[in-house]
Amino acid sequence: MAISDLLGGFADAITPVNLLFALLGVLLGTAVGVLPGIGPAMTVALLLPATYVLEPTSALIMFAGIYYGGMYGGSTTSILLNTPGESASIMTALEGNKMAKAGRGSAALATAAIGSFVAGTIATLLLALVAPTLVEVAINVTTADYFALAVLAFVAVASVLGSSPLRGLAALCLGLYLGLVGTDVLSGQERFTLGIPQLSDGIDVVVVAVALFAVGEALYVASRLRKGSVQVIDHKGSWMTREDLRRSWKPWLRGTAFGFPFGVMPAGGAEIPTFLSYATEKKLTKHPEEFGHGAIEGVAGPEAANNASAAGVLVPLLTLGIPTSATAAIILAAFQGYGIQPGPTLLTTEGPLVWALIASLFIGNAMLLVLNLPLVGLWVKLLRIPRPYLYAGILTFASLGSFAVNADPLDLVILLALGLLGFAMRRFGWPVAPAVIGLILGPIAETNLRRALAISDGDLSVLVDSWFSRVVLGLALLALVGPVVLRAVRGRRPTPAEVQREQEEDREVQRAAGTGDWGASS
Amino acid sequence: MSVVVVGYVPNPRGRAALEHAVLEAHRRDALLVVVNSSRGDALVDEEFLRGDQLRALHDELSASGLRTEVRQPVRGRDVAEELSAVCTETGAELLVIGLKKRSAVGKLLMGSAAQRILLDVDCPVLGVKSSPREA
Amino acid sequence: MNEAEESVASETPAAQRPRGFSGELVGAVLLAALGVYLLVDAGAIAIPGSSNTVGPRFFPYAVGGLSVATGALLALRVLRGDRGPADDGEDVDPDAPTDWRAVAVISVAFVAHALLINVVGWPLAVALMFAAVATTLQGRLTPQAAVRPFLVGLTVGCVVWIIFVKALDVALPGGIVLEFLTSWF
Numbered sequence: 001m002a003i004s005d006l007l008g009g010f011a012d013a014i015t016p017v018n019l020l021f022a023l024l025g026v027l028l029g030t031a032v033g034v035l036p037g038i039g040p041a042m043t044v045a046l047l048l049p050a051t052y053v054l055e056p057t058s059a060l061i062m063f064a065g066i067y068y069g070g071m072y073g074g075s076t077t078s079i080l081l082n083t084p085g086e087s088a089s090i091m092t093a094l095e096g097n098k099m100a101k102a103g104r105g106s107a108a109l110a111t112a113a114i115g116s117f118v119a120g121t122i123a124t125l126l127l128a129l130v131a132p133t134l135v136e137v138a139i140n141v142t143t144a145d146y147f148a149l150a151v152l153a154f155v156a157v158a159s160v161l162g163s164s165p166l167r168g169l170a171a172l173c174l175g176l177y178l179g180l181v182g183t184d185v186l187s188g189q190e191r192f193t194l195g196i197p198q199l200s201d202g203i204d205v206v207v208v209a210v211a212l213f214a215v216g217e218a219l220y221v222a223s224r225l226r227k228g229s230v231q232v233i234d235h236k237g238s239w240m241t242r243e244d245l246r247r248s249w250k251p252w253l254r255g256t257a258f259g260f261p262f263g264v265m266p267a268g269g270a271e272i273p274t275f276l277s278y279a280t281e282k283k284l285t286k287h288p289e290e291f292g293h294g295a296i297e298g299v300a301g302p303e304a305a306n307n308a309s310a311a312g313v314l315v316p317l318l319t320l321g322i323p324t325s326a327t328a329a330i331i332l333a334a335f336q337g338y339g340i341q342p343g344p345t346l347l348t349t350e351g352p353l354v355w356a357l358i359a360s361l362f363i364g365n366a367m368l369l370v371l372n373l374p375l376v377g378l379w380v381k382l383l384r385i386p387r388p389y390l391y392a393g394i395l396t397f398a399s400l401g402s403f404a405v406n407a408d409p410l411d412l413v414i415l416l417a418l419g420l421l422g423f424a425m426r427r428f429g430w431p432v433a434p435a436v437i438g439l440i441l442g443p444i445a446e447t448n449l450r451r452a453l454a455i456s457d458g459d460l461s462v463l464v465d466s467w468f469s470r471v472v473l474g475l476a477l478l479a480l481v482g483p484v485v486l487r488a489v490r491g492r493r494p495t496p497a498e499v500q501r502e503q504e505e506d507r508e509v510q511r512a513a514g515t516g517d518w519g520a521s522s
Numbered sequence: 523m524s525v526v527v528v529g530y531v532p533n534p535r536g537r538a539a540l541e542h543a544v545l546e547a548h549r550r551d552a553l554l555v556v557v558n559s560s561r562g563d564a565l566v567d568e569e570f571l572r573g574d575q576l577r578a579l580h581d582e583l584s585a586s587g588l589r590t591e592v593r594q595p596v597r598g599r600d601v602a603e604e605l606s607a608v609c610t611e612t613g614a615e616l617l618v619i620g621l622k623k624r625s626a627v628g629k630l631l632m633g634s635a636a637q638r639i640l641l642d643v644d645c646p647v648l649g650v651k652s653s654p655r656e657a
Numbered sequence: 658m659n660e661a662e663e664s665v666a667s668e669t670p671a672a673q674r675p676r677g678f679s680g681e682l683v684g685a686v687l688l689a690a691l692g693v694y695l696l697v698d699a700g701a702i703a704i705p706g707s708s709n710t711v712g713p714r715f716f717p718y719a720v721g722g723l724s725v726a727t728g729a730l731l732a733l734r735v736l737r738g739d740r741g742p743a744d745d746g747e748d749v750d751p752d753a754p755t756d757w758r759a760v761a762v763i764s765v766a767f768v769a770h771a772l773l774i775n776v777v778g779w780p781l782a783v784a785l786m787f788a789a790v791a792t793t794l795q796g797r798l799t800p801q802a803a804v805r806p807f808l809v810g811l812t813v814g815c816v817v818w819i820i821f822v823k824a825l826d827v828a829l830p831g832g833i834v835l836e837f838l839t840s841w842f
Contacts, residue, residue, distance in 0.1 A: 036565040036747040053825040081565065081747075166731050167741050170688055173724040177691060180720060184713040189703050191717060192695070215767075217746070222759040222794055226750035228596050229560055229567040383566035387748055388794035389809060392787040395767065396813060399783055403774065404827045412771035416764060423760070428681040429741020446716040563795065565747060598796050 006128050009355030013363055018061050021054065022360050025062035026367045029069020034077050034379040035390060037221060040310075041326040041433070042213040043070035046394070048206055048334055049401035056338040057353060061360040063334055067327065068364045071310050072116060072372055075303055076379055079108055081230050088270035088306045091278040095291070095298030102294045110239040110373060111248045111296055112303040117369040118249075119256040119304035123311030124361045126260055127318070131347060131358075134319040138344035141320075144452040144462050146344065148469035150445035152476040153322050156266035157434045159479055167430045174421070175438025178203050185443065186450055198410050203418075205333035207402045208439055211415045212432045213326070214398040216422020218391045223423070225387060232380055239373070248300040251281050255304030262305075263312020266324045266479075270309040277301035311361070318354055321346050322441070326433035329440045343444070524552040528618040529605050529639075530579070531558065531569040535620030538653045543618040545654055547588050554590045555612055556583065559604035562596035570594070602638035609643050618648045682735045689728025695721030762793045778832020780814035787813065 013022065028050070032043045047066050051059035078089035079096040092112060099108040141149075158168035181192045182202025193199040240248070258273040258280070281297040282288070291298055314331075316322045321342030323329035335342050340350055347354050385393075402415045425432055449463075456462035464470050528543035530536045540556070547554040556579070560570040571579060571594065583590040595604050609617050621636055640647055699717035745751060770786035787810025792803040815835060821827040823839060831839070 037749075049827075050825075053821075053827055077747075164739075164741065166727060166734060169723070169727045170685070170731055173688060173692070173720060173727055176720045177695065177724065180695075180717055184702075187704070187713045189713045191702050191713060192698060218790075219760055219763060220744060221746060221748045222763055222790075223755045223757070224749050224751065224753040225756065225759070225794060226748050226753070227562040227598055229562055229565060229570055231572050232566050232568065380566060384564050384568070386561070386563040386795075387565070388563060388791040388806065391748075391794060392790040392806065392810065393813065395763070395790055396783050396787055396810070396817070399767075399770065399786070400779075400817060400821065400829075403779070404821070404829065407828050409771045409774055412774075413768060416767045416771070419767075420764065424680070424684055426744035427755075428684050429743055430684070442716075442720075450712075450715070 005132070005351065005355045006359060008352060009357070009359035010362075012057060012352060012356035013061055013359040018058055018356075018360070019363070021058045021062040022065045022363050023367060025065025026069040026364050026371065027065075029066035030073040030076075030368070030372065030375075030379070031069075031382060032066075033070035033073020034382050035073075035385070036077065036081075036383060037217060037390070038394070039213075040067070040070040040074060041209075041330060041436075042217060042394075043073070044327050044330045045206070045209040045213050046397050046401060048209075048330065048337075049404045051334065052337065052404065056340065057356050059334070059338065060353060060357045063331065064357050064360040065364040065367070067331065068120060068307075068310070068361065068368060070327075071307060072113070072368050073379070075112055075116065075306060076109070076372065076376065077383070079105070079112055079299070080232055080376070080380065081383070088274055088309075090271075091274040091302035092299055092306065094278070095295050098292065098294035099296065099299065100294075104294060104296075106239050107241070107244050107296060108294075108299050109376060111244060111300045113369060113372050114240070115248065115252040115255065115300045115304040116307040117365055118252045119259060119306075119308040120311060120365040120368075121362065122253075122256050123260045123263070123308040124358065124365065127311050127315055127361075128358050130264075130315055131319050131354075134315065135344070135347040138320055139348065141344045141468065142452065142466060143448040143455070145466055145469045145472065146320075147445055147448040147452060147463065148472040148476070149320060149322055150441050150448065152472050152479065153266045153324060153437065153441055154434075154445070155476040156479045157324070157437050164429075165480070167428070168434050171425060171430045171432065171434040172438040174425075175208075175435035175440075176442040178208055178418075178435070179439045179442030185447060196410075198406075198408060203414060203439075204402075204405050204411065205330075205336065205436075205440060206405055207411050207415050208418055209326075209330050209333060209436055210398045210401050211418030212422040212425070212435060214394050215415055215419025216426060216432065218394050218398075219419055219423040220426040221387070221391055223427075232383070244296055247287075247296050250284075251277070251297045251301035252304040254280060254284075255301040255306075256308040258301075259305035259308030259310075260312040263309030263324075264315045265312075266316070266322070269325065270306045273305040273309050274302040277305040314358075314361075317342075318357075319347060320344055321444070323437055326436045329433075329436045332440050524550050525555055525612040525614045526550060526552045526616045526618065527555045527557060527605065527609050527612060527614040527645075529558075529601060529620070530556050530571075531620070532571060532575055533569070534653075535622055535651070536569075537620075538650050539618050539620035541653045541655070542648060542650045544586050544588065546616055546618060546648065548586075550615065552588075552615065553612075554583070554586075554588050555608060555614070556590065556592045557595070557605055557608050558592065559595045559597075559599070559601055561598055561600055563598060570596075600635065600638075602635050602642055605639055606642040606644075609645050614645045616646055616648060617643055618650065621649045621651050623651065679735050679740060681741060682732055685728050685732035685735055687728075689725050689732065692721045692724030692726075692728055695724060759793050762798075763790050766790055766793075775830055778818075778835060779829045780811065780818045780835055781832050783814040784810035786810070 028047055029043060032038055032047060033040060044066060051062050054062065075089050075092055078093040096108040096112065099105060154172055158172040159165040181199055183190050183200050190200050255277040258277045259270065262269065262273040278298055278301060281301040282291050285291065285295060285297050287295060313325050313328045316324050317328045317332060321344065323332045332342050398415065399412060402411050405411060422432060452462050464473065526543055526547045528539050530540050543554060558571050560567045579592065593608060605617060619636060619639055636649060695717050699714045699721060702714050702717065704712045704714060743751065766786045766789035770782040773782035784807055788803050788807035791806035792798055795802060818829060818831055818835065819839065822829050822831060
C-alpha cells in the first residue's frame, strides 16, 4: 500500500542525520543551481561525487535535495536577472522581469517559490500514488517490452530535444557508441577498448556526464566569453498580497496539471508545459491588459509547471528505470554507482530506498520554501563571482568528481577528450542530453534485446509479440515521423524558443537605445 | 578647459567623492567627468549604475549647473586602469576618489585599488573618506 | 539547444555569420567514420561458440549502421547550407569570435594537471590549472595577473582536499606538504 510505504519512507528520511543531508543537498543544489551557466543537469553531475562516500539512503536523500534545489536555483536566477538560463525558465522570466520593473519583484519571487512548492508537493504526491500502480504493470513487462520502451525513449529524446531530429540522432549515436566501449555483459567479450586495460570496465557514466556538461560548457563559454553584467531586480519590498495569492493559486494548480504529465512522457521536458501554461493563463486571466507588463499569473503558472514536470520525470525513472531527461540519466547513474540495478523491479527490490527518496523530495521541497526567499540576498552574492573564477572552479570540481571515481589520471584525459566533444557539440547545435541518455540506456536496451531474442531463439517477431510493445514501438514510430508530418501538414506554431527570440530582440532595441541589459561599453 | 575626473560607485564613499568633485569642479570652473566602470567579468556587478540609479545621477549632475559627462567603460580592466586611462585621455587636472577604511588584514589580503591609482595616475589625486558637509 | 526546426535556423542570429565552411561538416564526417569503424571492428569481436542467437556483434553493427546513415545525411544537410544554432547561455556572447587560444590553454592546463596529480598532489595540481584557466579568461597572461588566481585556486584546492579526504575519506593524493601538515587529523 502506497501510503504505508510512504510513511515508512518518511520514517527513514526523518532521522537527524538524514535531515542534515537533505538540508545540505538543498543548500548545495540551490547554490550551484543559482550560479550562471550551470543548469540542473550540470548541478547534479558536479555534485554526484559528494554523495559517493555516503551510504545509499543518505546519499539519495541528499540527491533529492540537490535535484529540487538545482531546479529552484535556476528559476531564482531567471527571475532576478531576466536571463533565462534554461529553456524551462523562459516563460517565468518573461512576466517576472516585467513585474520586477514595475517594482513587484518580491511578489514575483514569492509566487514562483510558493508555486514551486505547491506544484512540487502535489506532483510528488502524484508520483507516490502512481508509482505502485505502474510498478504492478511493470512487473509483467517482458524483456522485449523493455527494449521497446528504451527505443521509444531514444527516439523521443533524439527527435524532441535539440534543433533538429538529425542532430539529436547524431548525439544519440555518440552516446550509444560510448556505451558500447567495455566488456560485453552477456558474453564477457571486450569491445572497442583499443587495448587499453582501463577501458575494459567501460567509460564511467559520471566521467561522461561531467565531461559533456561541465567541461564542455566551460570550454564553450571560454571560447565565447561574454563581457558585461546584467541588472539585478529589486527584491526588497513586500512579498505577496492577498490579491496576489487570490490570482496565483489557480495558475499554480493548472501549471501543475500541465507539468506533471509532460514530465512523465519520454522527452516531454519542461519547456512545452511552461509554454502551454503561459498561453492558458494569458487566455483565462481577468487582467489581460497586464500580460506583457508583469502579470502575476504569467509567473505563477509556468513556474509551477516547471517544477511539476521535474517530479514527473521521476515516474518513469523510479518505476521503469527509464531516464527521460539528462538529469534523470545522471540520477540513474547514481543508482548504478550504489550497485542498484535500475529497471522495472526497482521499486520492488529497493522499495524502502525509493520511498525514502520520495519522502525526502517532500522534505526538500518544504525546506526550499522556508530557505529560499530569506536567502535571496545570499544567492545574489553568488552571482558576483567573476566568470574566470567560476569556470576555473567548475573545472576544479569536474576534476575532483572524475578523479575520485577510480583515482586514475587517465580518466581525466578521457574527461578532457569528451569535454572537447561536448564543446564541439555545442558549437554545432547538437544537443548533449541524447548522448547521456544513449550512454545509460544503450547497454540496458542491448541486454534486453538479446535476452528477448535468446528466449525466442532468434525469432524477431518476439519484439512485437505483446500489445504493450506494439503500442510502445508504434509511439516511437510516431515520435520519429510525427514531427516531420505535422510540420508538413499544418505549418508551425510559435515555440518557446521563438518567444525568447522576440525578447532578445526587445533587448537589442534597448541596447540600441543605450539602456542595454549587458552594460555595453560607452 | 580644465577637467576634473571622479570615480563613482553607488555607496557612501562614492557619494563623498562625487560631492567633493562637484565642489572642486565649481572652484576650477572645470568639466566634470564621472567614471563608473565595471570589469564586466561577473554576471552581477552591483557597483555598475543602470536604470533608476543612472537617471538619478544624471539628474543630480544637471542640477549642479556644471558641464558634466558620465562614462561607463566595460572593458575587462580594473578601476585603477580605467581611471588612469580617462585621466590621461582628458588631460585631467584633478582626480577625486573615495577611500575605504581598511583593517590591517584587509590591507594584507587585497592589493589596494587606491594605492594603484596613486601610483598610476599622473595628475594630482584627492582622496576623500567622507562628504564635505561632515568635514 | 532548444531552437525550433531547421526551417527557422536560417533566420536565427547564429546563421547570420558568414556562410563559409562549417566545422559541423567535419563533425558529421567523423560521425560517419566512427560508424564505419564500428562496423569494421565489430567483426573482430569474438563470439563464444555456444551462441546461436544474437551475440555481442549485433548491437555494434546496429549502432555503426545508424551512425553512418546519420553522419552521411547530416553531412548532406550541412553541405546544403543548413546550420545548427550554436548553444546559448548566460555567459556566452553569441556574436563573439571564437577564442581558440582560451580553448587551447584550458586543454593543455587540464592535461598537465591530470599528469601532475600523482606527482605534486591534487591541491597543487588543481591550483596550477585553476590559475591558468582563470588568468586566460581574464584576458591577460602576465605572471602578476596569475598570482591571485593561483592563491584562490590553492585555497579552494586545499579546502576541498581537507573536506573530501579528512572528513569524507575520498582517496585523493594531497602532496607531501599537505599530507604531512594534516597527518595529525
